[in-house]
């Protein structure tokens with residue numbers, strides 16, 4: 344398998360290792376139909392260390408899917424950690440606990456699983472979809488995404504049609520999609536022709552949702 348290197352940023356060198364910022368300042372963007380997105384730019388400080396570990400230690404694999412009767416490569420690499428699987432970096436366990444504690448009053452259950460995507464270049468992407476497997480098909484849930492590496496655009500659009508909303512998701516940023524977001528809106532990471540380096544996203548979800 345190819346190895347994915349990145350250029351550590353001088354600004355990001357934290358002597359004490361990576362650390363989480365506060366969730367108190369999360370900015371909530373209300374969307375139509377009871378959907379919302381919380382955005383915390385730079386939630387993780389010292390993200391270079393986490394990105395390096397994720398690129399090297401996660402058992403990334405390619406998948407193929409059938410589309411219109413053809414088998415095609417999924418345009419990103421994937422990995423999945425169940426609630427009992429040790430996460431590849433201690434900062435991620437800290438992040439999951441902090442998110443569970445912060446959102447407990449609204450969510451009523453903890454974040455459990457960690458799905459991971461590796462976008463190797465700007466050619467990698469995820470097409471429009473909602474995370475509607477399992478209970479998310481019928482009830483509100485939250486999907487918390489922490490991004491590492493090159494900034495990419497996360498787009499959201501209402502399923503019924505309407506303007507899309509764009510969030511830049513950069514190194515150490517947190518985005519939480521909540522309320523009805525998975526059922527009433529769709530999201531995507533579009534391809535880009537800009538020369539971008541690798542991006543890893545970690546998606547925390549509640550049990551029984553994917």
Ligand SMILES: O=C(O)CCC(=O)C(=O)O
Nearest residue numbers: 460469474488532544546
């Ligand atoms: O990489 C991201 O930020 C989004 C990934 C995603 O939507 C998914 O895996 O369901």
Ligand SMILES: [Fe+2]
Nearest residue numbers: 472473474530
């Ligand atoms: Fe998704």
